[in-house]
Amino acid sequence: MTATILxxxxxxxxxxxxxxxxxxxxxxxxxxxxxxxxxxxxxxxxAAYYERSLARSFGRIGMGFRPHTxxxxxxxxxxxxxxxxxxxxxxxxxxxxxxxxPPHIDRTNLKRALSPGKDVDGIHPLNIGRLAQAAPxxxxxxxxxxxxxxxxxxxxxxLRYYDVPIAGRHAxxxxxxxxxxxxxxxLLLRANATVTVCHSRTRDLATICRTGDILCGAVGSARLIxxxxxxxxxxxLDFGVNFVEGExxxxxxxxxxxxxxxxxxxxxxxxxxxxxxxxxxxxVRAAERQAQVI
Amino acid sequence: MTATILxxxxxxxxxxxxxxxxxxxxxxxxxxxxxxxxxxxxxxxxAAYYERSLARSFGRIGMGFRPHTxxxxxxxxxxxxxxxxxxxxxxxxxxxxxxxxPPHIDRTNLKRALSPGKDVDGIHPLNIGRLAQAAPxxxxxxxxxxxxxxxxxxxxxxLRYYDVPIAGRHAxxxxxxxxxxxxxxxLLLRANATVTVCHSRTRDLATICRTGDILCGAVGSARLIxxxxxxxxxxxLDFGVNFVEGExxxxxxxxxxxxxxxxxxxxxxxxxxxxxxxxxxxxVRAAERQAQVI
Numbered sequence: 001m002t003a004t005i006l007x008x009x010x011x012x013x014x015x016x017x018x019x020x021x022x023x024x025x026x027x028x029x030x031x032x033x034x035x036x037x038x039x040x041x042x043x044x045x046x047a048a049y050y051e052r053s054l055a056r057s058f059g060r061i062g063m064g065f066r067p068h069t070x071x072x073x074x075x076x077x078x079x080x081x082x083x084x085x086x087x088x089x090x091x092x093x094x095x096x097x098x099x100x101x102p103p104h105i106d107r108t109n110l111k112r113a114l115s116p117g118k119d120v121d122g123i124h125p126l127n128i129g130r131l132a133q134a135a136p137x138x139x140x141x142x143x144x145x146x147x148x149x150x151x152x153x154x155x156x157x158x159l160r161y162y163d164v165p166i167a168g169r170h171a172x173x174x175x176x177x178x179x180x181x182x183x184x185x186x187l188l189l190r191a192n193a194t195v196t197v198c199h200s201r202t203r204d205l206a207t208i209c210r211t212g213d214i215l216c217g218a219v220g221s222a223r224l225i226x227x228x229x230x231x232x233x234x235x236x237l238d239f240g241v242n243f244v245e246g247e248x249x250x251x252x253x254x255x256x257x258x259x260x261x262x263x264x265x266x267x268x269x270x271x272x273x274x275x276x277x278x279x280x281x282x283x284v285r286a287a288e289r290q291a292q293v294i
Numbered sequence: 295m296t297a298t299i300l301x302x303x304x305x306x307x308x309x310x311x312x313x314x315x316x317x318x319x320x321x322x323x324x325x326x327x328x329x330x331x332x333x334x335x336x337x338x339x340x341a342a343y344y345e346r347s348l349a350r351s352f353g354r355i356g357m358g359f360r361p362h363t364x365x366x367x368x369x370x371x372x373x374x375x376x377x378x379x380x381x382x383x384x385x386x387x388x389x390x391x392x393x394x395x396p397p398h399i400d401r402t403n404l405k406r407a408l409s410p411g412k413d414v415d416g417i418h419p420l421n422i423g424r425l426a427q428a429a430p431x432x433x434x435x436x437x438x439x440x441x442x443x444x445x446x447x448x449x450x451x452x453l454r455y456y457d458v459p460i461a462g463r464h465a466x467x468x469x470x471x472x473x474x475x476x477x478x479x480x481l482l483l484r485a486n487a488t489v490t491v492c493h494s495r496t497r498d499l500a501t502i503c504r505t506g507d508i509l510c511g512a513v514g515s516a517r518l519i520x521x522x523x524x525x526x527x528x529x530x531l532d533f534g535v536n537f538v539e540g541e542x543x544x545x546x547x548x549x550x551x552x553x554x555x556x557x558x559x560x561x562x563x564x565x566x567x568x569x570x571x572x573x574x575x576x577x578v579r580a581a582e583r584q585a586q587v588i
Binding site: 124186 | 419421424436438483488493505
């Protein structure tokens with residue numbers, strides 16, 4: 001079998017057009033485009049690179065992007081005060097805290113300062129709590145709306161775009177981070193998959209992976225998941241961003257995997273481009289919800 | 295094989311002694327016993343029965359229990375105001391909202407009024423969110439402390455009491471409710487189990503159950519889980535409370551299961567008695583944390 005490649009760029013283009021339409025409708029109604037503030041502490045080159053790439057993405061569809069660069073040695077209290085200030089600024093719809101943050105900053109304190117309604121990266125515990133408590137799709141949610149981290153939301157968007165059925169299928173998620181593995185597991189559960197979460201302490205990982213109708217690599221380990229770990233015909237989502245000898249590779253051994261899987265996202269060009277669009281979606285949603293409240 | 299019976303009453307006695315000690319220490323330090331307020335709306339006989347049983351349990355170890363009975367047709371705004379009032383009352387350490395609540399009450403609004411620090415039933419999304427984000431046991435948690443629903447917390451307490459190893463083992467949770475299945479899955483994951491969550495949409499449930507080293511019935515379906523669904527030697531936790539011809543039975547076909555499982559909780563006398571003690575634990579913890587803040 002040769003797997004169908006799930007083209008993330010194609011899905012992203014389609015989704016971006018929707019985001020652009022909604023952002024335009026917001027601007028027409030409220031007289032300004034939805035806007036996000038990105039807080040960066042210090043001069044980390046990776047953070048600066050990501051900031052520029054976000055500025056381009058948001059700018060391209062006419063959304064606002066406001067960088068806030070703060071000194072590396074900023075006092076925690078001052079950083080918290082800045083985030084609190086952005087949290088109440090009615091012109092700021094979303095807030096992104098760019099990683100890495102310096103080690104003297106306690107993230108728990110910082111998250112407390114972040115308005116859950118502006119938490120477009122879905123890092124506030126209230127957002128993951130609402131996701132955890134939300135009823136399965138198709139039923140009344142029973143909770144306030146939440147913002148979901150863009151990477152797992154992007155994975156779900158790819159499944160939707162390519163009409164991959166989820167309900168009743170066994171999804172295996174390898175990785176349990178707070179920004180990918182755990183929210184992804186909750187999203188798949190909400191979509192009525194049977195969900196297994198694996199991690200560094202999992203025994204016989206290969207056998208468990210082979211039970212997955214939908215297999216998700218979200219562990220950050222280059223080519224960990226081999227071809228013979230995949231159930232023939234399974235749908236494979238690869239969230240890994242690893243660099244091997246300068247080459248960007250996923251958590252799945254892609255070449256082997258294409259011989260076994262039914263569908264697979266490549267790295268690059270799979271989940272990545274959709275992640276970027278889902279972040280913009282979150283900003284539009286945050287803007288709409290907060291505008292309704294005001 | 296004949297399974298070892300995990301005696302919940304024995305575990306509960308041991309835990310109750312610890313709770314009593316901590317509650318006594320709180321009283322010695324702050325001049326009053328930790329106290330919980332239970333809000334009941336209307337005259338549902340089940341709720342009234344549960345309220346009396348809680349009053350006895352709390353009274354027996356010298357903790358405070360304050361019932362608040364409100365009329366069935368109370369306006370939602372008034373009920374919310376009552377919960378807000380209890381949430382700021384410094385003499386109230388924990389708040390229990392007794393089920394059932396009448397259908398005209400929106401639970402989302404009610405939960406919003408509940409102080410997360412007093413949410414001893416663990417129903418506020420901030421509490422399940424913190425549980426979801428907490429790092430695996432043994433590492434710095436990285437989140438504010440949370441209150442976990444008493445039933446799944448009780449299941450974990452039984453595993454601890456009987457020295458059942460969890461890390462690296464495959465736990466299968468049948469059921470995904472917000473008060474048992476989902477928080478239990480998150481607790482097992484935090485304890486480094488590989489975790490699978492099954493539910494009404496799961497295909498081939500028997501086969502998946504048979505992969506569990508730890509199998510948890512949390513679905514509320516009398517004797518759903520048969521003996522031949524159990525991996526030989528597995529540890530079986532039964533959270534089911536079902537009534538068949540006046541007899542209280544669990545989610546597991548107990549007699550068959552004892553021939554296959556290595557260890558099993560009976561119903562009654564298994565997870566139930568420990569649940570009751572874990573609720574008192576939550577009230578003591580809530581009291582301690584809030585006293586430190588004040």
